[in-house]
Amino acid sequence: MGEEFKKRFKALDQILTDLNHRKIEKAVNWVNDNIPKLKIFDSELPFLIHKVTFCYMLKKAHDVGEGELQSEILSNLTQYASKHLIEFYSKFKAQIMSLMGSLAFVNELENTKYVELISDIHWDHLTQCFVRDFCKIQGLSKESGLFMTLKVGTLGIPKFQKFFKLMKGKEQLFDNLGELPIDINLGSEFKFHSIFICPISKEIATKDNPPIMLKCGHCITRQSYNSILTGRNERAGRKAKCPTCPTEIKDSDGITLNIF
Numbered sequence: 001m002g003e004e005f006k007k008r009f010k011a012l013d014q015i016l017t018d019l020n021h022r023k024i025e026k027a028v029n030w031v032n033d034n035i036p037k038l039k040i041f042d043s044e045l046p047f048l049i050h051k052v053t054f055c056y057m058l059k060k061a062h063d064v065g066e067g068e069l070q071s072e073i074l075s076n077l078t079q080y081a082s083k084h085l086i087e088f089y090s091k092f093k094a095q096i097m098s099l100m101g102s103l104a105f106v107n108e109l110e111n112t113k114y115v116e117l118i119s120d121i122h123w124d125h126l127t128q129c130f131v132r133d134f135c136k137i138q139g140l141s142k143e144s145g146l147f148m149t150l151k152v153g154t155l156g157i158p159k160f161q162k163f164f165k166l167m168k169g170k171e172q173l174f175d176n177l178g179e180l181p182i183d184i185n186l187g188s189e190f191k192f193h194s195i196f197i198c199p200i201s202k203e204i205a206t207k208d209n210p211p212i213m214l215k216c217g218h219c220i221t222r223q224s225y226n227s228i229l230t231g232r233n234e235r236a237g238r239k240a241k242c243p244t245c246p247t248e249i250k251d252s253d254g255i256t257l258n259i260f
C-alpha cells in the first residue's frame with residue numbers, strides 16, 4: 001500500500017473518530033474538497049453533512065431551553081438553512097421541509113414527529129455513508145472483496161438463469177469467449193471507479209479518448225469509433241457495425257460519455 005493511500009485512510013480514521021465525538025468540521029472540509037468526485041455518482045453526502053449539522057444545532061437549541069441563547073441559535077439555524085440547504089431543495093424537499101418544520105416545535109420536540117431529528121440515527125447514517133463514499137472515491141468497496149464477489153454473483157443469478165434458458169443447446173458458442181456475452185447492470189452501488197476499457201483497442205479510456213455509447217448501448221472509445229468509421233462510404237453516410245452486436249452504427253449516432 002502506497003504512502004499516499006495510507007495518508008488518506010489515516011485522514012478517514014481521524015474524521016470517523018471526530019464524528020463519533022460529534023465533531024463534524026473535518027468531514028465537512030473533506031466533502032467540500034471532493035464535491036466534483038461525489039457528484040459523479042450522485043452522492044447524498046453533500047446534503048447529509050448539512051442536514052446533520054442542522055440537527056446538531058437544533059438539539060443545542062432544544063437542550064438550552066427557552067431564552068436568549070435559544071433565540072440566537074435558532075436565528076443561526078435559519079441563516080444556515082438558507083445558505084446551505086436551498087441548493088438541495090428540489091431533490092430533498094420532504095426532508096428539508098421537515099427540518100424547517102421542527103423549528104416551530106423546538107421546545108416540545110419529544111411530543112412531535114420531529115424528535116427523531118435529535119436522535120443519533122443521523123450521525124450513524126452519516127458515518128456509514130461517509131465510509132461508503134470515501135472508499136468509492138478511492139476505487140474500493142467498503143465491504144471485503146470476497147463478500148462483494150459473492151453479492152455480485154448472487155444478484156446476477158436471475159439474469160444468468162434467463163440467459164441460459166434462452167440459449168439452451170447453444171452454450172458451446174460461448175465456451176471460448178472468456179467473458180460473459182451479456183451485460184448485467186447491478187446499479188450504482190457496485191460502481192467503484194470510472195475506468196472504461198475499450199473492447200476493441202483494450203485501452204483504458206481517457207479524457208482525450210473518452211467512451212462513446214453507440215445506439216445499441218455498447219461502448220467503445222472515440223479512437224476506435226473513428227477508426228471503424230474511417231474509410232466508409234462518406235456519401236451514404238459513414239456506417240459500420242457495432243463490434244459487440246449486429247447493430248448498424250452511423251457517425252452521428254455516438255454519444256460521448258462524460259465519466260471523468
Ligand SMILES: [Zn+2]
Nearest residue numbers: 216218242245
Ligand atoms: Zn452493439
